[in-house]
Amino acid sequence: MSVSDFNVRITLLTPKIEVDDIGNRRNKWDKFYECYASVSEIKPNEKEGRAVVYDDTQLSFTIRYSKEVSYLESTKLRVIFQNRKYEVIGIDYMHYQNKLIKIHTKRVEKWSK
Structure with a gap:
């Protein structure tokens, strides 16, 4: 892939446990890594139910290995x-050549636990 193929900015988040003053634990997603990626659409999918449209689009992000x-x-x-949340379905290390990583995702409205 050429450099011009990596034309969108994405942010990767990882979980972190926060403890407040009285010892309550809470899960939080923190910014881990920000990079440019190439995006391809795996499956556009919209569902209707009770007058609500659910967008379950699946995207694949290709990033450089680092x-x-x-x-x-x-x-x-x-x-x-693009200010939308995506849950990771799987990660493909592209034949373990240490060049590219493909992250398969599904769009969500709320994070699952």
Whole structure:
């Protein structure tokens, strides 16, 4: 892939546990890494139910391999793209050649736990 293919900015989030003054624990998603990516649409999908349209679009983001993203886990990663939330379905390390990583995602309104 050429440099011009990486034309959109994405933010990768990882979970962090915060503890308040009295010891309550709370999960929070913190910005982990920001980079340029190439986007391809896997499956556009909109569902209707009770006069509400649900957008379950699946996108695939291709990013360059680097030391910071060499150990990603799909269960501990979220993506923000164009101010929309995407849950990670899977991560493909592209034949382990240490060149590209493909992140398969699904659009969501709220994060699941």
